[in-house]
Amino acid sequence: MAGMLDSGWAAAVAAFRQLRHGRNAKDIVVYLRLIDFMDSPGTVAVRQSLQTIAAKVATDPDYRERLGDRTFVPDEFQNVGEMLRFLEHISVLVTKGAESLVLAEYADVFVEMWERLRVAIERRRVAIGPYTGRAFEHLAIRARAYIDSGRLERDYAVLERDTRAFD
Numbered sequence: 507m508a509g510m511l512d513s514g515w516a517a518a519v520a521a522f523r524q525l526r527h528g529r530n531a532k533d534i535v536v537y538l539r540l541i542d543f544m545d546s547p548g549t550v551a552v553r554q555s556l557q558t559i560a561a562k563v564a565t566d567p568d569y570r571e572r573l574g575d576r577t578f579v580p581d582e583f584q585n586v587g588e589m590l591r592f593l594e595h596i597s598v599l600v601t602k603g604a605e606s607l608v609l610a611e612y613a614d615v616f617v618e619m620w621e622r623l624r625v626a627i628e629r630r631r632v633a634i635g636p637y638t639g640r641a642f643e644h645l646a647i648r649a650r651a652y653i654d655s656g657r658l659e660r661d662y663a664v665l666e667r668d669t670r671a672f673d
Contacts, residue, residue, distance in 0.1 A: 596645065614649070
Protein backbone atom coordinates (compact mmCIF):
# COMPACT_ATOMS: atom_id res chain seq x y z
CA MET A 507 0.00 0.00 0.00
CA ALA A 508 2.87 2.38 0.77
CA GLY A 509 4.21 1.91 -2.75
CA MET A 510 0.88 3.07 -4.13
CA LEU A 511 1.08 6.22 -2.03
CA ASP A 512 4.69 6.85 -3.10
CA SER A 513 3.78 6.43 -6.75
CA GLY A 514 1.06 9.03 -6.30
CA TRP A 515 3.52 11.88 -6.69
CA ALA A 516 4.74 10.58 -10.04
CA ALA A 517 1.20 10.06 -11.23
CA ALA A 518 0.29 13.57 -10.09
CA VAL A 519 3.10 14.99 -12.20
CA ALA A 520 1.88 12.97 -15.19
CA ALA A 521 -1.68 14.15 -14.61
CA PHE A 522 -0.63 17.78 -14.36
CA ARG A 523 1.27 17.40 -17.63
CA GLN A 524 -2.01 16.26 -19.15
CA LEU A 525 -3.75 19.27 -17.61
CA ARG A 526 -1.48 21.57 -19.59
CA HIS A 527 -2.84 20.04 -22.76
CA GLY A 528 -6.40 21.29 -22.78
CA ARG A 529 -7.86 20.71 -19.31
CA ASN A 530 -9.68 23.59 -17.71
CA ALA A 531 -9.67 25.01 -14.19
CA LYS A 532 -12.71 22.99 -13.12
CA ASP A 533 -10.82 19.78 -13.89
CA ILE A 534 -7.98 20.94 -11.67
CA VAL A 535 -10.36 21.63 -8.80
CA VAL A 536 -11.97 18.20 -9.14
CA TYR A 537 -8.58 16.54 -9.43
CA LEU A 538 -7.30 18.24 -6.28
CA ARG A 539 -10.46 17.27 -4.41
CA LEU A 540 -9.94 13.65 -5.46
CA ILE A 541 -6.35 13.74 -4.22
CA ASP A 542 -7.38 15.39 -0.94
CA PHE A 543 -9.98 12.69 -0.35
CA MET A 544 -7.93 9.67 -1.46
CA ASP A 545 -4.82 10.74 0.44
CA SER A 546 -6.62 11.92 3.58
CA PRO A 547 -5.72 10.01 6.76
CA GLY A 548 -9.27 8.65 7.06
CA THR A 549 -9.41 7.29 3.52
CA VAL A 550 -5.90 5.86 3.75
CA ALA A 551 -6.95 4.06 6.95
CA VAL A 552 -10.07 2.68 5.24
CA ARG A 553 -8.02 1.54 2.24
CA GLN A 554 -5.61 -0.21 4.60
CA SER A 555 -8.53 -1.95 6.35
CA LEU A 556 -9.79 -3.49 3.11
CA GLN A 557 -7.41 -6.43 3.33
CA THR A 558 -8.78 -7.30 6.78
CA ILE A 559 -12.35 -7.04 5.52
CA ALA A 560 -11.53 -9.17 2.46
CA ALA A 561 -9.92 -11.83 4.64
CA LYS A 562 -12.95 -11.93 6.93
CA VAL A 563 -15.33 -12.23 3.98
CA ALA A 564 -13.18 -15.02 2.50
CA THR A 565 -12.75 -17.02 5.69
CA ASP A 566 -15.94 -16.48 7.70
CA PRO A 567 -18.99 -18.00 5.96
CA ASP A 568 -21.36 -16.68 8.64
CA TYR A 569 -20.09 -13.12 8.18
CA ARG A 570 -20.29 -13.47 4.39
CA GLU A 571 -23.87 -14.74 4.66
CA ARG A 572 -24.88 -11.97 7.06
CA LEU A 573 -23.65 -9.36 4.55
CA GLY A 574 -26.67 -10.37 2.48
CA ASP A 575 -29.01 -9.27 5.29
CA ARG A 576 -30.21 -5.66 5.05
CA THR A 577 -30.33 -5.29 8.83
CA PHE A 578 -26.69 -6.32 9.26
CA VAL A 579 -24.47 -3.26 8.94
CA PRO A 580 -20.96 -4.01 10.16
CA ASP A 581 -19.15 -1.06 11.72
CA GLU A 582 -16.27 -1.38 9.27
CA PHE A 583 -18.68 -0.88 6.37
CA GLN A 584 -19.69 2.59 7.54
CA ASN A 585 -16.35 4.06 6.47
CA VAL A 586 -16.08 1.81 3.42
CA GLY A 587 -19.54 2.93 2.34
CA GLU A 588 -18.59 6.60 2.64
CA MET A 589 -15.48 6.01 0.53
CA LEU A 590 -17.43 4.07 -2.10
CA ARG A 591 -20.08 6.78 -2.36
CA PHE A 592 -17.37 9.32 -3.10
CA LEU A 593 -15.75 7.03 -5.66
CA GLU A 594 -19.08 6.45 -7.33
CA HIS A 595 -19.23 10.20 -7.94
CA ILE A 596 -15.71 10.02 -9.38
CA SER A 597 -16.95 7.29 -11.71
CA VAL A 598 -19.28 9.84 -13.28
CA LEU A 599 -16.27 12.03 -14.06
CA VAL A 600 -14.53 9.10 -15.72
CA THR A 601 -17.54 8.35 -17.89
CA LYS A 602 -17.90 12.04 -18.77
CA GLY A 603 -14.37 12.57 -20.05
CA ALA A 604 -11.93 12.92 -17.15
CA GLU A 605 -10.76 9.30 -17.43
CA SER A 606 -7.06 9.89 -18.03
CA LEU A 607 -6.91 12.57 -15.36
CA VAL A 608 -8.44 10.35 -12.68
CA LEU A 609 -6.92 7.03 -13.76
CA ALA A 610 -3.39 8.34 -14.24
CA GLU A 611 -3.36 8.88 -10.51
CA TYR A 612 -5.42 6.02 -9.07
CA ALA A 613 -6.05 3.24 -11.60
CA ASP A 614 -3.97 0.70 -9.71
CA VAL A 615 -5.59 1.70 -6.41
CA PHE A 616 -9.12 1.32 -7.78
CA VAL A 617 -8.35 -2.11 -9.22
CA GLU A 618 -6.83 -3.29 -5.95
CA MET A 619 -9.77 -1.95 -3.95
CA TRP A 620 -12.27 -3.71 -6.24
CA GLU A 621 -10.40 -6.99 -5.96
CA ARG A 622 -10.54 -6.78 -2.19
CA LEU A 623 -14.17 -5.67 -1.96
CA ARG A 624 -15.79 -7.55 -4.86
CA VAL A 625 -17.28 -10.41 -2.85
CA ALA A 626 -18.45 -8.13 -0.03
CA ILE A 627 -20.08 -5.73 -2.51
CA GLU A 628 -21.80 -8.61 -4.28
CA ARG A 629 -23.18 -9.80 -0.93
CA ARG A 630 -24.35 -6.27 -0.03
CA ARG A 631 -26.21 -6.15 -3.36
CA VAL A 632 -28.34 -9.02 -2.09
CA ALA A 633 -29.21 -6.91 0.97
CA ILE A 634 -29.44 -3.40 -0.45
CA GLY A 635 -30.12 -3.75 -4.15
CA PRO A 636 -28.51 -4.47 -7.51
CA TYR A 637 -26.96 -1.02 -7.91
CA THR A 638 -24.89 -1.13 -4.72
CA GLY A 639 -21.32 -0.38 -5.69
CA ARG A 640 -22.20 -0.55 -9.39
CA ALA A 641 -20.55 2.74 -10.37
CA PHE A 642 -17.44 1.80 -8.38
CA GLU A 643 -17.37 -1.55 -10.17
CA HIS A 644 -17.51 0.34 -13.47
CA LEU A 645 -14.67 2.60 -12.30
CA ALA A 646 -12.55 -0.43 -11.41
CA ILE A 647 -13.25 -2.09 -14.76
CA ARG A 648 -12.28 1.11 -16.59
CA ALA A 649 -9.16 1.34 -14.42
CA ARG A 650 -8.20 -2.25 -15.30
CA ALA A 651 -8.70 -1.51 -19.01
CA TYR A 652 -6.61 1.65 -18.65
CA ILE A 653 -3.75 -0.35 -17.12
CA ASP A 654 -4.09 -3.25 -19.56
CA SER A 655 -4.07 -0.90 -22.56
CA GLY A 656 -0.65 0.41 -21.56
CA ARG A 657 -1.93 3.94 -20.99
CA LEU A 658 -0.79 4.01 -17.35
CA GLU A 659 2.66 2.85 -18.42
CA ARG A 660 2.75 5.57 -21.10
CA ASP A 661 1.74 8.18 -18.49
CA TYR A 662 4.78 7.24 -16.44
CA ALA A 663 7.03 6.91 -19.51
CA VAL A 664 6.73 10.64 -20.26
CA LEU A 665 8.16 11.52 -16.86
CA GLU A 666 11.80 12.47 -16.89
CA ARG A 667 14.21 10.28 -14.95
CA ASP A 668 17.61 10.72 -13.42
CA THR A 669 19.63 8.04 -15.20
CA ARG A 670 22.80 8.35 -13.13
CA ALA A 671 23.91 5.10 -11.52
CA PHE A 672 23.73 4.84 -7.74
CA ASP A 673 27.06 5.25 -5.96
